[in-house]
Amino acid sequence: MGLIEEILVRPKLRQKLWAWWYPFFTRRVRAQGIDFLNYAFQEEGTVPLSLKSEDEPNRPNIQLYEHVRGGVDLRGLRVLEVSCGHGGGTSYFTRTYQPAEYVGMDLNPEAIRHAEARHQAHGLRFQVGDAQKLPFPDATFDVVINVEASHCYPDFPGFVVEVSRVLKPGGRFCHADLRYRNGVDEWVAALAKHPKLRLDEMRLINPEVIRGMELNTPRYVAMVKQALPRILHRLALDFAGVKGSRLYRDALSGEMSYRSFKLTRR
Numbered sequence: 001m002g003l004i005e006e007i008l009v010r011p012k013l014r015q016k017l018w019a020w021w022y023p024f025f026t027r028r029v030r031a032q033g034i035d036f037l038n039y040a041f042q043e044e045g046t047v048p049l050s051l052k053s054e055d056e057p058n059r060p061n062i063q064l065y066e067h068v069r070g071g072v073d074l075r076g077l078r079v080l081e082v083s084c085g086h087g088g089g090t091s092y093f094t095r096t097y098q099p100a101e102y103v104g105m106d107l108n109p110e111a112i113r114h115a116e117a118r119h120q121a122h123g124l125r126f127q128v129g130d131a132q133k134l135p136f137p138d139a140t141f142d143v144v145i146n147v148e149a150s151h152c153y154p155d156f157p158g159f160v161v162e163v164s165r166v167l168k169p170g171g172r173f174c175h176a177d178l179r180y181r182n183g184v185d186e187w188v189a190a191l192a193k194h195p196k197l198r199l200d201e202m203r204l205i206n207p208e209v210i211r212g213m214e215l216n217t218p219r220y221v222a223m224v225k226q227a228l229p230r231i232l233h234r235l236a237l238d239f240a241g242v243k244g245s246r247l248y249r250d251a252l253s254g255e256m257s258y259r260s261f262k263l264t265r266r
């Protein structure tokens, strides 16, 4: 078993590792203005997404967010994004779709400080919080967004219970992430068999994410080399999923599965 897979399948180890890694990483890349921390998405044969010039540099990452949103109209709604990272998707969705309220929440206080300093828009706010214990009353949100983060959580079924609790009846849960082979069944079952959620759609998106990884490779290699000491380059490039890395190869072979899901609160 490789290091990445090892970390992904051991709940206590992964909780400790991510709680250390992300604040460390945010401090190291703060000066580079990194707004997204995902592997990105590039679909073939579709009309290119129309973006403002300020969003163009983040096109592959925004395309993942747009795929996860999947046409759910955020206008005038109350939206929670769990694990918003540096807030790039949070900011893009708020500026583009004018929800009544959009809360970007993350466990990493450095990321929340970074996001607050970089992104301001009407209805947008950031706060520190744990996906396993969402700091909101029952039936607060119309939509919950969650992009490429749940593999860090120690208890995914517990997270899904929390999402169903904070969603209003009829509310939507837009989710995407990755799992290694041995974690896929538990992941899908927690979503498909939850009594308060209806699974509307599930899609395997390895090909689109692999193209996203390829598009992001030059940027992510430069970011890692600039921000981290040489001794961490190999590991960081694996986590960054650059072309040729372990994660990229696992996505190609199908050992790692990247999926998107749309669900509705019953």
Ligand SMILES: C[S@@+](CC[C@H](N)C(=O)[O-])C[C@H]1O[C@@H](n2cnc3c(N)ncnc32)[C@H](O)[C@@H]1O
Pocket: 018, 022, 035, 036, 037, 038, 082, 083, 084, 085, 086, 087, 088, 089, 105, 106, 107, 108, 111, 129, 130, 131, 132, 146, 147, 148, 149, 152, 153, 154
């Ligand atoms: C790969 S990043 C994705 C960030 C963002 N969604 C994006 O696409 O740019 C994963 C994020 O999950 C956050 N995270 C990890 N464990 C968490 C937890 N228990 N509760 C909330 N956020 C958590 C990390 O701090 C990190 O920002």
